[in-house]
Amino acid sequence: MVPPLVRDVLGMGPIGAVLLGAPVVALAASVVALCSRGALGRAGCVAAASAFGVSLVGAWAAVHGSRERFVESMLHPDLASPTWPSLTLARAIVAEHAGAGTALLLVPLIAAAVAVTWTRGAHGLGSRAFACGLAGAVALPAWMAAHASFVASAAALSVSWQDCDARCRYDAAMASSEALDAVRPWLLVAGTVTAAAAVALVAIRRRPGTARMRVGCLVLGAAGLIAYGCTRALAGDAAHPLPFEETSSWMGGDLDALPTAHSACELIDGVVVYVSKSGVVSVDGAWATDLRAQLDTKRLLWLQIHPGRAFPGTVVLVAPAALPANLPLGVLGVAREAGYPHVLAATAKPVATVLSRTLGPIARPARLCSAPITEGAVVGSDRWSDRVEP
Amino acid sequence: MRLTGPRVQERVSLPPARTRSSLAADVVCTAVACAGSVLVALALLDASAYGRFLISLLVR
Numbered sequence: 001m002v003p004p005l006v007r008d009v010l011g012m013g014p015i016g017a018v019l020l021g022a023p024v025v026a027l028a029a030s031v032v033a034l035c036s037r038g039a040l041g042r043a044g045c046v047a048a049a050s051a052f053g054v055s056l057v058g059a060w061a062a063v064h065g066s067r068e069r070f071v072e073s074m075l076h077p078d079l080a081s082p083t084w085p086s087l088t089l090a091r092a093i094v095a096e097h098a099g100a101g102t103a104l105l106l107v108p109l110i111a112a113a114v115a116v117t118w119t120r121g122a123h124g125l126g127s128r129a130f131a132c133g134l135a136g137a138v139a140l141p142a143w144m145a146a147h148a149s150f151v152a153s154a155a156a157l158s159v160s161w162q163d164c165d166a167r168c169r170y171d172a173a174m175a176s177s178e179a180l181d182a183v184r185p186w187l188l189v190a191g192t193v194t195a196a197a198a199v200a201l202v203a204i205r206r207r208p209g210t211a212r213m214r215v216g217c218l219v220l221g222a223a224g225l226i227a228y229g230c231t232r233a234l235a236g237d238a239a240h241p242l243p244f245e246e247t248s249s250w251m252g253g254d255l256d257a258l259p260t261a262h263s264a265c266e267l268i269d270g271v272v273v274y275v276s277k278s279g280v281v282s283v284d285g286a287w288a289t290d291l292r293a294q295l296d297t298k299r300l301l302w303l304q305i306h307p308g309r310a311f312p313g314t315v316v317l318v319a320p321a322a323l324p325a326n327l328p329l330g331v332l333g334v335a336r337e338a339g340y341p342h343v344l345a346a347t348a349k350p351v352a353t354v355l356s357r358t359l360g361p362i363a364r365p366a367r368l369c370s371a372p373i374t375e376g377a378v379v380g381s382d383r384w385s386d387r388v389e390p
Numbered sequence: 391m392r393l394t395g396p397r398v399q400e401r402v403s404l405p406p407a408r409t410r411s412s413l414a415a416d417v418v419c420t421a422v423a424c425a426g427s428v429l430v431a432l433a434l435l436d437a438s439a440y441g442r443f444l445i446s447l448l449v450r
Contacts, residue, residue, distance in 0.1 A: 048435070174442065187431050195424030199417050208412035217423035224426030227433035233445075235436035243445035319419075362447070 170244040233357040242354060242362070257320040259385040261347035261369040270314030270342070271298055273335065277320055279327050291331065295338035313339055316370055318346040319386035328384050332373065344370040347387040 059255045082262075274290070281288045288294050295315075301310055315335045319328040332343045349367045356362055372389045 120450075148407040170446070174446075184432070184435060187428065187435065191424065191428030191431070193426070195421060198424055202436070203417060206408070214415065214419045217426075218418035221422035222425035224433075228429040231433040231436045237443040238436060238439035241443050261401060269432030296424065308442050356443070360441075 051358075167244055174241065236357045237359075242364075258318065258346055258348040258368070259321040259371070259388040261349040261367075261371060270312065270316045270344070271295065271340070272316050272318060272346075273331055275317070275319040275323065275328050275331060277323060281322075281331060290336050291334050295335060295340060299339050311339065312342070314342040314344065314346050315340045316346050317373070319384050321383065323384040323385045325382050325384045327375075329375070329387070332375070343373060345373050345384075347371045347388060 019283075272284050273288070274285075281291055282293045283291065283298070286294075297314070299311060315332075317328050317331060317335075328345075335343050347369045349369050351366050352364045354362045354364060372388050374389055
């Protein structure tokens with residue numbers, strides 16, 4: 001089976017073959033240089049350095065091309081919905097992957113700089129060619145990881161947006177973001193290989209390093225520590241994204257009056273039947289003079305609009321927590337008779353505060369949720385809230 | 391033509407000899423530099439993953 005990377009790159013024609021072969025040439029040149037103890041000829045040095053350059057160009061081209069495709073998929077016309085912050089979301093994800101691409105390209109570049117600095121004058125051009133070739137070879141897994149990450153993102157987000165609700169889009173974005181985590185092991189492997197090679201080069205070096213070289217290395221190490229420390233808060237928040245919670249389209253009253261939601265908030269789409277404190281029943285905001293007839297009408301209308309599809313038959317029963325249970329349970333019986341087997345109780349999740357490391361406390365507003373209903377007798381209480389399963 | 395006569399003492403500036411301590415210092419410094427470069431890359435990667443948190447803020 002041909003890996004997606006190879007298939008895509010070969011699809012670019014002769015340029016693709018060159019881009020694909022460059023890291024291989026770079027790796028071969030570094031092996032030859034190592035075996036010849038740094039005595040690689042001038043032609044070999046030029047080949048290794050050229051392969052290194054082409055490797056970086058190939059990595060950049062892959063990242064750039066994938067990003068373009070990603071932007072194209074994100075800015076699809078279907079996304080131009082007022083309820084979906086498409087441009088903001090696209091900007092966030094593109095920035096995310098641009099950063100990943102930069103990180104992936106940075107590793108071989110820094111490694112090459114370090115290795116070339118240390119090998120200057122030690123074994124002549126051969127050692128420097130080895131350093132360049134090795135760094136170019138390290139670029140190969142980084143390139144593959146970046147490409148795989150982009151392809152996964154584009155595939156996850158290129159789902160049919162017309163059939164994709166907010167939950168579906170949230171899941172797709174999370175899945176694409178998780179693909180980014182796959183890059184981390186590649187980074188560590190590339191860094192370890194490069195570090196081992198650089199240390200080996202230093203060990204076989206005849207002359208000791210100058211004070212400037214050592215200070216430069218320590219500065220680079222300190223910069224890494226500072227950069228890593230400064231991004232811990234970002235990493236902490238990235239590891240704990242806010243859970244998805246649907247926004248409520250129901251604006252029919254005070255959420256505090258509803259039974260409290262204890263489990264994860266999930267709102268099922270269905271016909272909303274509201275029972276007021278005084279026992280007045282309304283369906284989707286309209287006063288229900290004949291509940292059974294109105295539910296029948298809605299069911300028939302749904303079947304006409306969606307021919308050939310199974311009727312979901314879901315009713316969300318909105319009733320104050322303190323209401324006697326017999327009123328909503330009566331509505332439940334009518335709904336069952338009208339062909340709505342799934343009747344859920346509307347519950348409210350109270351205002352909550354999530355503590356983030358970068359933005360501080362984030363207030364989450366009260367939300368309308370749904371929960372199953374206990375139809376059996378409840379001893380000692382006849383309140384509606386006692387019939388809603390926790 | 392072969393030159394004969396008194397041998398010319400040629401001063402050659404040889405590089406300083408590499409001691410064990412200088413080798414250890416070089417190896418440590420190189421390892422520190424490589425670790426630093428990897429830490430910079432990891433920091434960039436983490437900063438990039440922050441987009442996941444921003445998305446979760448937006449989609450709600």
